[in-house]
Amino acid sequence: MEESWEFLRQLTREILDGGEVLTPGEKVIDFLHPEQLEERLDLNVSKEGSSREELLEACRTVIRYSLKTCHPMFLSRLYKGVDGYGLGGAWLTEALNTTQTTYEVGPAFTLVEKSVIQQLRTEAVGWDKGDGLFCPGGSLANMFAMALARHRACPEVKSRGMRAFQPLVCYASDQGHYSTKKGASFMGFGTDNVHIIPTDDRGRMIPEELDLAMRQDIEQVSYLSYFSLVYVTTVYLQLSTTCSEKYNSIQIFYNSYVVYIKTVAQGKQPLMVCATSGTTVLGAYDPLEPVGRVCRAHGVWLHVDAAWGGSVLLSRRHRGLMAGLAEYADSVAWNLHKMASSPLQCSLLLCRHETILVVQGLLFKCNANNAEYLFQEDKYYDTQYDTGDESIQCGRKVDAFKLWLGLKAHGMGGMEVLVDKAFETSRYLLKLVQTTEGFRPVLPEFECTNICFWYIPPSLRGLPEDDHFWNKMSKVAPEIKRRLVMEGRMLIDYHPITSKSMVNCFRVPLHCIPVPSAKDMDFLVAEIARVASDL
């Protein structure tokens, strides 16, 4: 073992002091195509193993050609780099190598998880009571919410399956994340039972359209049952007029058939709305108050996918974007590894119903299987602290500690300053793209810290903006991106915009850490103009 610790010490020195990983130099990425990188990195695991120097060399190659997520010009994803607090928490978690299943294998981690969930639930969301769980990513957090909604509506689905119930429908906006559909596939709803709701010109779900969609679904009876009913009614009428002596018998027959049809082929049941706080591309916040009122009117679960935008809850100035959350939502998914910059992964699902210490809380009722080998009741401590059975996972990775350590370091006040700073710099960027020649924002107004814009290269400026123009425009962003990546100066992303016939625009999301600066934004705009000067 001693040799392995020595390797660890040396690698750690290189990570901490070498600079490339945590405080990168000029390049955000030294890009190689797959076949080029394969030539430089010995991927094969040999029979006899590798020496310390060979391993360190492999790590150096990995570091050299990896994306430097701590670089200010890594601007392509909804996550970013780390600071020393978050990374310290992650490293200690890895070193202690345990799971979040029962209190005895992670006493401190269990308390930390419980505490940080409670504090965020009460102080950030505003729910006095409730439940919470860290999930392996926001997609699964959204699916766990679907499971909770389903369990509340049809608890027997756990034993009888989806087949025993009428079709359960989930609603999301056309700007919502694809995990609702992935969940619908995986969890047996079927994507046909995800009803997509139109959005307004800023990408926000239209509550009236949601209400309409629910009404339609409730009234809809399947084609098969309509057809059968019409057919049976015809035959019935025919029979009842000609065989009057057997009228009663036929009527019973008919009635039982109708009951059967109604049971088996009934209409759809609206189950859950997945509203979004901070959509992936445009950063739109669905209006939770009117959406919540529609949900309440129909008795439908309101889940809020705040994976990206949830961190506004840490800021008094910006939490208004999620007004209605505390009052109307049943659950919320919040990726603290996104805007709040905790290391990956840190996906929190909060639910307003019942507390985590109530062993029979909703998460538990929904997911528990009471495995005797793990959750024995004859233990020597209070087994209410064994939260493992609340998840569909068995061993759950410890995600709470790094978050807690980061929050503790910055303080809730410090986090607020960081969120406000990200918003402030985003507003600065929006102003830049509004005022710099060739740049054009996608949305007229500021929405969230993702700013979407086009760059109109010199050759296209002043041309009539017809199909030909936008067709050419769609190729601009990919080419600019390619050039910037090849130079290693910037990693920026582009996205097709639905309302503009899928024309690619740039999207720049800003995060808390490392703190984005106005200078970075000036650089970003200047670089795009520089590499695109001949386009």
Place this chain on the structure above:
Amino acid sequence: MEESWEFLRQLTREILDGGEVLTPGEKVIDFLHPEQLEERLDLNVSKEGSSREELLEACRTVIRYSLKTCHPMFLSRLYKGVDGYGLGGAWLTEALNTTQTTYEVGPAFTLVEKSVIQQLRTEAVGWDKGDGLFCPGGSLANMFAMALARHRACPEVKSRGMRAFQPLVCYASDQGHYSTKKGASFMGFGTDNVHIIPTDDRGRMIPEELDLAMRQDIEQVSYLSYFSLVYVTTVYLQLSTTCSEKYNSIQIFYNSYVVYIKTVAQGKQPLMVCATSGTTVLGAYDPLEPVGRVCRAHGVWLHVDAAWGGSVLLSRRHRGLMAGLAEYADSVAWNLHKMASSPLQCSLLLCRHETILVVQGLLFKCNANNAEYLFQEDKYYDTQYDTGDESIQCGRKVDAFKLWLGLKAHGMGGMEVLVDKAFETSRYLLKLVQTTEGFRPVLPEFECTNICFWYIPPSLRGLPEDDHFWNKMSKVAPEIKRRLVMEGRMLIDYHPITSKSMVNCFRVPLHCIPVPSAKDMDFLVAEIARVASDL
């Protein structure tokens, strides 16, 4: 940021050189009850944040009262501690803070994942072609396999949901992991559609019972449809004799009803068998060859849950326990964070159908949603390397690199030596419990590296082994465990044994790292006898 890196440097020094975490002293745990620990750890996140010294002090408290998973006397779980190679890989992964979604955000990690999956698939399992994915834990790996099986059988389930199909049934042994049932709840099968198969006296699934169960399920038509058919037939016969002039009309009516009943209320369809290689408690290996033949006869997907026992595939001496895997299985889940001692989590799902580079492989077909914002096709590199859409997750944590680095360090040959050593020490432990006074093994023969045994304390020895005796025996293991934990000498687990009316026995699973020794086993047996001398 500089202050946060300084904190990280200091914390890292304490982890690396302090000794408690990686090379623990005498105590495996300094146990405190929740309310005691809450007093010593300041859980609250303040408004103004904490100083470096306060943060370090919090980390020291967490370290002090955490379980030391690297301690040789941590013997309670199917995972254990880390070595410097695995931890180094984990730390570098955390420092680079990226996901496994697209090539451009993790070029080296993408190639490493692809390569290590391919090497384990071909060299360890023996499949020339296939697909693979790291999953957040073995439970979800098993569920992903259920999704693959379901997708192969009913691809339309993705859009139409479980409601559109006859009940799909999964099979697992009574010793199998509870994740099959959790998956059945979560994925809409319903736990009623998990058919539990009896096991033999060593805890292995009985293939003849499996065959019988499938036959019964296929023949079973739901109660509702039987009832309806009988009822309708009776009425039909009555009508057809009395209303002869309308005979044709009634017959059409009846026939359409029968068709409807048959469509809606048909029998069950066997979908997947989840066989187990290394059951959680007894370490039993289901006989994959006869089980595989039954699956093949019925056209059913064979998934092997080798979360615990899969690492025998690394050893020529022990891989025979999984004979039949390469020939009969469709998929296998293998937690390399268990016996093979990669850091948590490292759950690999391998599938024999199609390769990962075939973008339209089964994982992709099953889970893809083609989100335009992430998986653009107008990229500047070969997007076949973007594997994100193969999972139901969006951002997937990088789990491959730490595994790869550990395998590279030890070499495939070195891993074989480590697996063989774990088996050798387990055999030594079995011999000890067979020959030491008061100890009694649960299984007559050696099965895997988990050894289950009872300790009969002095006061119960020689008594008739009736209900009263076993009732008392069931309280022995919890009490011994409690005493050992309170002293901090050992963390050992006990489990109710189904065949013995749920009497608790000890279960000691051995892993590759840190290498278990005969001396540790002597200590373990002596300690149990010591603390139980007055029982």
